[in-house]
Amino acid sequence: MIPAFTATNGPAPGRVRENHIIAPYITAWSAEQQIPSRVVERPGHGVGYGDELVGDRDARGVLWQRPALRHGVGKPEFGRVHPLRQRRAMRKLLCQVCAGPADRNDDGVLWLLRDYRGDWPDWPDGMACTEPPVCVRCVVLSLRLCPALRRGAAAFRVRRFEVAGVRGTLYRKGVSGPVAVEGSNFAYDDPDTRWVVASALVRELRGCTVVPLTELAEQHDAAPRR
């Protein structure tokens, strides 16, 4: 959810240089298009690639999209997330903007989300989340450069954030090979997941406490300069 923005000074998150466009770490670049791949049925198992390689599956055996890995080449395509960098950031709890460690204190790990607090009473508790967490510095930088974020985003400390599964495209048997039927979230223990090509790692957020954005700004300003 971190938007495109530009900076004129300060440390550069993601793949950036001063005075240049800042691209969050998980943003895909124009050179990072999907590698053309044929999805095939693996009888008795689910889907695979016709020319599948070991690295096409995660440690749980789920098949993943195959984007090129050319970080920083071409132009950042804001709004398009690189599946493998998303997976790395989410799995290792890295900041989705700078790829440093996400912020963590006694109340939990820091997440910045689009504000949908009207969706259910204790939102985002129980949410299946594909947004990796963030660090305080990147929240504050984002808010300073994009005032609209202050009205449309909310920060939370999250105590429990189990990896719950993947977001991806479900395939079904077709006459001449598997056919994509829907995009959704799939738990790792869901048998359908064997028929999914994943695009994002999902964590389920529990034990969420809202953090006023002004508090993060104060915390940032009080911290020693790096």
Ligand SMILES: [Zn+2]
């Ligand atoms: Zn950061």
